[in-house]
Amino acid sequence: MAVSLAKGGNISLTKTDAGLKVVMAGLGWDQRVTDGTDFDLDASVFMVGEDGKVLSDAGFIFYGQKNSQCGSVEHQGDNRTGAGDGDDEQIKIDLANIPADVKKLVFAVTIHEADQRKQNFGMVSNGYIRVSNNDSQVELARFDLSEDASVETAMIFGELYLHGTEWKFKAVGQGFAGGLPALAKAHGVNLA
Amino acid sequence: MIMKLIPGGNAPVPTQTLTVRVISGSDVDVSAFRLYENNKVKDGGVDMIFYGQPRSDDSSITLSGGALNTSFNVNLGSIPAAVQKIAFTATVDAGQVIEGLRTLKVQVEQAGNILLECDVPMSERREAALILGELYRRNSEWKFRFVSQGFNGGLKPLAEHFGVEVADEPTPTPTISLQKITLSKDKPTISLAKQSTKFGEIRINLNWNRGSTHKGFSLFKRETGVDLDLGAFIRLKDDYKTVVQALGGRFGYLYEPPFVELQDDDRTGDSGDGEWLYINGDEWENIEEVLVYAFIYEGVPNWDSTNGTVTIHMKGQPPIETNLTEGNPGLGMCAIARLKNNGGSLNVERVNRYFDGHSEMDEAFGWGFRWKAGSK
Numbered sequence: 001m002a003v004s005l006a007k008g009g010n011i012s013l014t015k016t017d018a019g020l021k022v023v024m025a026g027l028g029w030d031q032r033v034t035d036g037t038d039f040d041l042d043a044s045v046f047m048v049g050e051d052g053k054v055l056s057d058a059g060f061i062f063y064g065q066k067n068s069q070c071g072s073v074e075h076q077g078d079n080r081t082g083a084g085d086g087d088d089e090q091i092k093i094d095l096a097n098i099p100a101d102v103k104k105l106v107f108a109v110t111i112h113e114a115d116q117r118k119q120n121f122g123m124v125s126n127g128y129i130r131v132s133n134n135d136s137q138v139e140l141a142r143f144d145l146s147e148d149a150s151v152e153t154a155m156i157f158g159e160l161y162l163h164g165t166e167w168k169f170k171a172v173g174q175g176f177a178g179g180l181p182a183l184a185k186a187h188g189v190n191l192a
Numbered sequence: 193m194i195m196k197l198i199p200g201g202n203a204p205v206p207t208q209t210l211t212v213r214v215i216s217g218s219d220v221d222v223s224a225f226r227l228y229e230n231n232k233v234k235d236g237g238v239d240m241i242f243y244g245q246p247r248s249d250d251s252s253i254t255l256s257g258g259a260l261n262t263s264f265n266v267n268l269g270s271i272p273a274a275v276q277k278i279a280f281t282a283t284v285d286a287g288q289v290i291e292g293l294r295t296l297k298v299q300v301e302q303a304g305n306i307l308l309e310c311d312v313p314m315s316e317r318r319e320a321a322l323i324l325g326e327l328y329r330r331n332s333e334w335k336f337r338f339v340s341q342g343f344n345g346g347l348k349p350l351a352e353h354f355g356v357e358v359a360d361e362p363t364p365t366p367t368i369s370l371q372k373i374t375l376s377k378d379k380p381t382i383s384l385a386k387q388s389t390k391f392g393e394i395r396i397n398l399n400w401n402r403g404s405t406h407k408g409f410s411l412f413k414r415e416t417g418v419d420l421d422l423g424a425f426i427r428l429k430d431d432y433k434t435v436v437q438a439l440g441g442r443f444g445y446l447y448e449p450p451f452v453e454l455q456d457d458d459r460t461g462d463s464g465d466g467e468w469l470y471i472n473g474d475e476w477e478n479i480e481e482v483l484v485y486a487f488i489y490e491g492v493p494n495w496d497s498t499n500g501t502v503t504i505h506m507k508g509q510p511p512i513e514t515n516l517t518e519g520n521p522g523l524g525m526c527a528i529a530r531l532k533n534n535g536g537s538l539n540v541e542r543v544n545r546y547f548d549g550h551s552e553m554d555e556a557f558g559w560g561f562r563w564k565a566g567s568k
Contacts, residue, residue: 033353034341035319118313122200123341147330150337151201 010170022134026087030125040112046187053188072097114153122150199340211301217294222262227277232355291317310338320346391473392507398422399466400500425483426450
């Protein structure tokens with residue numbers, strides 16, 4: 001069952017899907033067919049504490065740092081063009097092994113060099129970000145970037161957080177100016 | 193209230209009759225493509241609305257204006273359910289780029305009120321063909337997206353992007369054919385509007401299946417080669433009328449009356465690209481009508497196996513094609529198409545009627561030539 005969440009809405013993932021152990025965040029888009037610079041979308045995760053900041057720079061999982069120290073978050077690789085079917089970038093989260101001091105995982109999607117390339121999500125065809133149960137392949141939440149975040153260049157898609165013993169997903173769908181560097185700074189990452 | 197969109201942006205629009213208007217700083221060709229699943233046309237000859245075909249078959253999309261201000265009226269309520277999207281495009285002449293238009297703007301209007309305004313950013317706009325925007329279905333409503341992306345190679349890659357088959361010109365010309373228009377029983381005419389510039393050279397090609405090209409060892413007897421001849425009856429504005437055809441050595445002239453000239457005769461069809469008849473379109477104002485025909489000079493009058501195709505090539509136009517099918521075996525003469533001067537515009541009508549010979553065809557169309565048998 002796919003749940004389309006309204007912004008700010010949240011669902012209890014473990015209630016909807018009792019067998020949920022591994023979450024897969026998937027980012028997909030179509031390769032550019034018109035002339036011009038490729039669309040390069042990037043999926044990232046911020047592993048943050050109580051204050052909404054990363055515990056250390058190691059908590060920023062993106063194309064430049066693909067694995068968390070705990071091993072529970074794994075970026076499956078950078079796709080630079082959107083070539084290929086299905087998800088073009090994936091980040092795998094093993095819920096059981098997330099350290100206790102991590103209170104929240106923030107999922108973000110950005111367009112690489114959006115300003116220089118004068119690109120936004122609306123120019124990209126069939127751009128989406130979703131989370132699904134990696135074992136059952138059941139989609140839990142999805143956001144249509146091309147349609148509903150069309151003039152944005154970076155977006156916080158949603159948050160996975162522990163509420164008591166339950167993992168919940170909150171759809172945020174909030175655009176963000178300044179791309180990945182600004183997002184990283186906002187989440188307490190020290191950028192070189 | 194006018195809403196401004198930036199490229200990539202979208203907005204819902206009412207399911208009403210809307211006007212999509214394209215305003216530019218200098219002349220631009222604006223077209224609409226009716227797209228189905230997978231963002232493709234079903235039939236390039238029907239799903240493209242442009243100045244050569246300014247109305248969709250169901251009249252739900254009509255084009256008016258042109259040059260600096262082109263508008264499409266789109267009755268969204270009567271768009272067939274299978275149509276997912278209507279894309280609007282701008283193309284400039286070969287060798288030019290969109291940037292050269294200086295300004296380019298799309299407006300979506302309803303009953304004279306502007307709903308959406310989209311200014312195409314013009315700096316470094318190196319494309320020669322641009323998808324300006326699209327009306328599309330989304331959750332049982334219609335929306336408009338400002339796309340502003342395109343192709344440096346112009347019309348050909350654009351048309352191919354939408355699934356329109358692009359026929360390559362037999363000889364290189366500076367213009368690109370945008371698509372092939374096939375005239376058929378259901379869609380027998382096409383009108384090419386009067387042009388500010390002249391029509392240029394109109395090249396008519398007849399090509400057919402060579403019956404005698406069986407090579408090597410064959411259990412079948414070799415078929416006799418079929419020789420198809422291309423010809424035309426021409427009537428000028430001053431009522432002068434004449435015949436151009438290889439039979440009788442009447443090859444005509446391109447730069448003096450009758451402004452129609454037959455190129456080298458292909459006796460067997462083996463030369464590859466068949467026979468060519470040229471009309472000097474720059475003299476179109478002096479021409480009243482050209483009736484183009486083909487006849488079987490040698491070989492069996494079996495049109496279906498002959499597989500003849502006539503293609504009309506014009507500068508800046510998609511090739512217009514008609515097939516010599518539905519022929520009556522035994523009748524060796526086929527009236528293919530009539531090009532008529534209709535107040536300066538050029539009307540191409542597919543005729544496809546078969547006759548016993550010249551005089552029968554002449555009689556049917558009331559030309560009044562005197563006929564006697566001849567040989568090449």
